[in-house]
Amino acid sequence: MAEPGGRAGQLKSSGLRHGWTTGACATAATKAAYTALLTGEFPDPVTITLPKGQQPAFALAAEELTPADGATSVAGTAPRAMAGVVKDAGDDPDVTHGALIRSTVRAGEPGAGVVFRAGPGVGTVTKPGLPLPVGEPAINPVPRQMIRDAVAEVAAEHGGTGDVVVEISVDHGEEIARSTWNPRLGILGGLSILGTTGIVVPYSCSAWIDSIRRGVDVARAAGRTHVAGCTGSTSEKVAVAVHGLPEDALLDMGDFAGAVLKYLKRHPVPRLTIAGGFAKLSKLAAGHLDLHSARSQVDKGYLAELARRGGAGEALAEAVAAANTGLEAVQLCRAAGVPLGDLVAEAARATALGVLVGSPVAVDVICIDRAGTIVGRAEPLGP
Structure with missing residues (x-):
């Protein structure tokens, strides 16, 4: 049964509305445009059918038939048709929410099938390692x-014959793409048209995780033997x-x-640096493994235990356990000569190696404070 109006549906388990991917919107726009090209x-x-x-x-938010001679179009006389759909990402904080995704369809060479073109606001692949x-x-x-x-x-x-040229464009897509991974991945000129199910699940961050994977793929294709996973711009x-x-x-x-x-366990690179703020690490x-504040918290009792292992007396350990923030804890220990930053880095490396077990990836860890000062290091294990 069709879900009406292109409005995102509601996820019963979370109460949040799901949305539609750029790929689903581009498909809907293409279907509408090709229908108009053939019927006027x-x-x-x-209505479209998603993979599942x-x-x-x-x-539709935009539609246009362009006749060959400027006259009013009728079925079969227009050289191209354009339809546009506004992306509704539901309750997901997606940078492409509200973007107008257009598909312009025209007849292609006989036997060519569907030929894809990047219109304004859609990027072009310039580096190897991506799935295109x-x-x-x-x-x-x-x-x-x-x-x-x-x-x-x-x-x-x-x-129809099904032999068409499909040009996908996104209004203001090049500007939106600057806040995505695309420039770093070598996708230049605009956004990517994405989606594996057609549905955006709120706060699943699937696009971000997919970008991490594509970043590893691009690094491997470029022959990189050392990558860095960083929690933010300062640690980068x-x-x-x-x-x-x-x-x-x-890797962002x-x-x-x-x-x-x-992903590195399945697609290894010889060395990984993990760099991030002390609290996150x-x-x-x-x-x-998920460092978001909504899904994990700094365990100051754990930090106090690490401080004890590093030689802290009970008074200092209790002060660490009662600290207001993780950074306050590390500052207390630094003043007392206890290497809490290094101990956290070493424990973080141990967690990483536990996930990577069996994969030939050496790991080092760099912990920083908000100013970018290194407060803890753990070098790769090995001879």
Whole structure:
């Protein structure tokens, strides 16, 4: 059954509305545009079938038939048709929420099938290691298949050949892409058209995790033997200063330490540096792989126990346990000559190696304070 109006649905388990991926929106726009190209009329709303069988309906926000001679278009006379859908990401804080995704469809060469083009605001692949060849529009494999399926459906219903050129564009996409991983991954000129299910699950951060994986792929394809997973821009600058790493070796890990480690276990790089704020890395030290404040907390009792192992007396250990923040704890220990920062770094490395077990990845850890000062290090284990 179709979900009406292109509005995102509600997840019963969380109370949050799910949304639609850029790939689903591009598919809906393409289906509407190709239908208009063949019939002269835009279906609105337009219903598509997602990979798992759901059938959402999308309202059109833009439509245009362009005739060959400037006259009023009728079925079969327009050289191209354009339809646009506004992306609704539901309750997910997605940078592409509200973006207008357009598909312009025109007849292609006989027998060519669906040929994809990047319009304004959609990027082009310029580096190897991604799931698309260099030079291709950044329209990922699942959205491409969704669009092919939609084109085939329309062709069968309205007597088309299915040989079309599909140009996907995103209004202001190049500007939006600056706040994504695309420039670092070598996707230039705009956004990627993404999605594996067509559905955006709120706060799943699937796009961020996918970007981490693509970052590893690009680094491996470039022959990098050392990458850095960093929790933020300050720790990234420190990792570059310490190790001299190029941009394509830097992984914007954020809170997703587990995503970095699990992907590197399957796709190893010889050396990994984990760099981050002391508080976040103290969570990794305690065994947490998701470092977000909503899903893990700094355990000051654990820090007090580490301080004891480092030679802290009971008074200092109690002060650490009662500290207001993790950074206050490390400052108390530094003043007393107790290397709590190093102990946290070593424990964080142990957690990482536990995830990577069996994979040939050496790990070092750098803990910093808010100013970017290194407050703890753990070098790779080995001879």
